[in-house]
Amino acid sequence: MTATPLRFQQGDTLSIRDDQGQVALWSVIDRKRRGYLLQPHGGGDARTWSDDEIDVVYGARRLTHHPCNAEGLPKAIAEALEKTWEFWPQEVRREAERRETYVRMVDAVRDEHPTLMGAYAAAAETVFDAHHDQWQREDNELAVRLDAERRRSTNSASRRSKVLNRPNPYTVRAWYGVWSRHGRDIRLLIPHYHRRGARQARYAREDGDRPDTYKLMRQAVEAWYLGMPRRRKNYAYRRYVDLCREQGVPAVSDRTFRVFIRDNYTERQEYERRFGRRAAWLKFGIFERRSLPERPLEEVEVDHCLIDLVVVHTESGRPLGRPWLTALIDRATRMIVGAHLSFEAPSYASLQRALGHAIWKKDLSGVDGIDHDWPCHGVPEWLICDNGKEFRSQSLQTSGRMLDIGIVNLPVKMPWLKGAVERVFQTIGVQVFSHEEGTTLSRTLDLYDPVSRARLSLEEVRQRILKWIVDDYHHNVHDTLKCTPYERWRELTALYPVRPVPDFDHIVRLTGETFFRRISNIGIQYEGLLYADREKLEPLLARRGGLEKDWEIRYDPYDLGEIWLLDDDCGEWLMIPCVDQSVSRGVSKYQHKIHRALAKRSLPKSAPVTIADLEASRTLAEQTAGELQARKSKVGNTVRAARYESDGAYFTPIEGQKAPSNPTATKPLAEAGPSQEQAPASPPPVVDLDADIAALVAQWSEPKQ
Template sequence: MNGFAFRKHTVFEWQGVQHRIERLHPNGDIWLERLDSGQLVSSTRTELLAAYADGSLSALSTAASNTSEPTIAGNVYTRPLSDLTPKVQHELRRRQAYVQGILADGPPLFTKAYLTPRLQEIARKIGDPQPPSAPTFWRWIRSYQRDNDFRALIPRHDRRGSRQPRQSDRLLALAEEAVTEAYKLSRHTTMTVIQSILQGKVDQENISRHNGSTLLVMPSLRTLYRLLQRVEAYEAFSLRNGTAEAERKFRILKGLVISKRILERVECDHTVLDLFLIDERTQLPLGRPTLTICIDHYSKMPLGYYVSYQAPSIAAVVGALRHAILPKPASTHHDGTSANAALAPTHAWTCHGLPQVLVVDNGLEFHAHALQSIGMDLGMAVLFCPKYQPWFKGSVERFLGSISRRFLHTLPGTSFSRWHHRGDYDPLKHAVLTLGDFTQMFEKWLLDDYAQTVHRTTQETPWARWHQGLQNYEPTLPRSRHTLAQRIGQVSQRKLSREGILLEGIRYSGPELLPLLRSHGPGVEVRIVFDPDDLGEIHVWGPDQTDPITVKALDWEYAHGLTQLQNQLIRKMVQERGAAQTNFQARQEARLALIDMMREQITSRKLGDRKRAAKLQGDSSRQAKPPTAPGALQPPRSPSPLPMATSTSAQQSALFSASHTTQLRGDFTPRRYPLLRSVNDLKNNGGRP
């Protein structure tokens, strides 16, 4: 290891400038010369030692400080000596013994008569049967004196031979083009394809060369393999997997995001669950639902969630935010109904409050105007992660992985993360959980398992860290639940007329709009906030109003409990039949046709049809029906349906009608199944609306 001492003509770097010692005084003063300007600087030994201690002064190599000596770049081994092989370490100790033995007698004479007897004497002491010759020892001691470091005596056999390819620069450029083109054609290309592309390029290059020019020689397949091995790991991975994946794999973590209190940073994301759920009436698999969840970054505690069979949408984001902000009553289900005592969590879900910052990715639903409006109304900032960089919200990404590994993959009907992990396991045959069963089991796992497990980042349980955070920060809530409903939802702009407001083909009007109409007149533009899961009422903001007006739909029986997706499908069916949108009879007929389609799809053997039926029904965690508590009174059950292998669609439809016609009023509640409620009304009224 190179070092230095305060001697005359010693060169070192101080505060970014090279200095050379010109004179040393006995009183400790040192005169230095700045090599960049030639200026003389006076300093003291104490000042220079202090500069060395704080890192602003460092020594230069002996070769760099003594310009009269030739330099050999990279000659000294800089890695720890323990990384050397035992054979190389033994050779280093052997050479070091000869150099130290000769230098112990003073400056040597580099003659054969002087060195040979002394080298033989050292060989007898260390037991070396083959002492070095005088020229060999001269090379050793010259390397040592040049670098003033015994590491220069290490034999560098790894540097032998040429490290540069023997092919011409033009051939290497063509080979690089061939590799790039081959991987553009297929990420799993082979060397044979690369060789074929390169052969065509070499032939074209040789044709274009003039007579007398040196022709390019096509390298062999083995040479191409060696050239490809010289490509950097990042470039090779980028060719096979793409630049975005390479950036994720070879990135450097620059630091952790630090939050100082609860609700300071909340992360939100969607995922399709690795679990197949079944319909609670037909017991047929419906598909894999989508989970939207919000998690507190400080405590790693989940705040709220939303589960449905629909694709990620603003409705799912609004549902998860609503569940995260509102307090969760103890021993109750997500939709407010009583939970099964056997599945009731032991710990209460005490998480609630408005987040300060909501961190999301770049999904279209997060870029919706409604979310930006909700953030401004609630005083919540929405922060978007950079594209293709999910680690900016790593807490929720890691939590979604924990849900799959620690919970979903242990349930019957799990699809696992990769299809090839299933083997001969068929998740459709093992699916037994309904949406209500899953939501209760999920909440129990969240509160009694995950929240009570020590998190590897915080070294505390999320439950304890959240309650510790409550001592320093009191969560903020909206003025009332009604205020939250007025400010959180999907946002739209409409014009007020004497007929009221038309939204999604539904007319909203009432005496509440009269003051607004008289103040601004017909045609005034108003702001609408509505719940995509219930179109029964809307909240209207006038131009000068500080609080919105709640207006119900004129057709309350139709709109109450109706989801936005259901209404869009009904309107589409009415339009296809050519009936007017205000034709009530046509709308009721469309309802009957939609219900017939739902029944056919819910009993279909195709999983895609059953999943579409679940979307039409509006199944989500807000309306999930909890499982019946043990010992509770249950409705009479009809005979079990025929096996799927022997039953036909007609038999399943007949069985469905026989089993559930008498349960329309009992099981199909108006909140969950608004479409089926109208079927009952039509039957009771003799087919009249």
């Protein structure tokens, strides 16, 4: 294919880069047949480049055209051509455009005059008479605008625009000469205003350690402006003046002092020294935007949020305070895959309920007022969380290993790294809570008291959040996805099926809380409770090292009636019931903590807490919690009472679980699904250890036959 010839002028410079990246400069000597005669800069033989050769390097982006002779250019002209046209200020570009009008007029009238000087004079007179009024008006408008900007930034005095005068013909000749000899580029007509002014320092600079005004200025800036604690520039300037007076050195003006800071420190350096490296990084850093994951449940964000709504007790109507919402959201589909709402403070207990709700199938068939299903379930690949205690706990790490979930703890103070769940919390606050009585989003607290105006109970709030998630949020077009989260979930799960839970019936063992204990001769003790099963524990103690080993144990934070012990030799979990079911079955970890505290308060110091004491304190705690809800009391006390009454209910019913009487409440995890190791409905028989020991001693005392 024949190349289309390119047009170059004699004296132009071509910068050609070879395959190895080396750049060579060539001067255009003359146009030859189907090519150009080029002379290399720095000496060498000229050679002819064909149009095809030039077209190849031009198409490969290895040719740069300079419409001037780059060899031996004056410094001022080379500096003007190095910078783009947009680099120069507006008033400088306007002056260059006017100069171009004069030099182009010279080309237009030069044939009408016997000498070039006559053409220069005619061009100066013609252009000035034609454009004087318009240019003067433009200068006045520009002066007014620039003056307003200067006064806003520096409080300087106003300045008037200069009066336009007709240029001298010799001035037009100078413009035309530079413009015509070096490629007729408009940048050659840029006025060199930036080169005006003194180039020497006003005050002498001293060598060595002898002080001068510039050394003292830098010292004052470093010590009293950029140092800690933060101070203002006028304070640093006053200290600088005092320092100059002590050293007998002349001091510069306040304006020069500020110009020194501006010219010697970038804005980021100044901000970093005054506010810290992290603050400067957040303010001036450029952050890369990540693309969405390809697979559903590939990356799941989780976090807690104190909702912006005060709820009341179901029966008494007393304000209880603001509950906590824990949510998990899938990054790929923006579906909310699981949630938990209760007065339980952010802990592993609330995280465990939300995680269990996320990986189980939801059953909304018995919930009234819901028009769509909630199809999200499955085990996530990565769990994105912050550095809360529950997210760094051994329990979550163990659950991650058992379920093959990668736990990612994000850097501190960077909530935008899990912006999807943060945005969901904000959207719920605006679209759900801001319209309800008792919202805390109102800023006029003197006119609106959310505590006294609260009307909704915890179950009603759960219903509203559930309705918003399932019917509104999942079925509205998401700005990032350009479709609804529900549609994206169906689309991606058809391509990438979700990972199921290995064992649905024993989900507590996969997400329960972890602790390590040794097995004693009476069983396993935890928080004053005894767990024993002779048939299961004796074989473990009989193993070598069984007495000194710390066994891994898991339990449901909302039901201390049983624990699960890992038999690492067989790879099985053994269910060990609590000996005292009356103070453990259906009792949460928080409730048991309250029971022990009440029992210790009524006993002498260092006295052991008995089962009878725990039973009495449990009765007292239940009675006290009911009284706090019924009578007028502080909100803080009612919140603690509501947390005490929390039964670990799931956010929605779980498929395969027996439906409770309240469709929005569920049973504890330990009662979900049939299991061969499920705890019996009635309390297990109490092991009479004293009788066993007496029988064993009697057996040893029998005479040998």
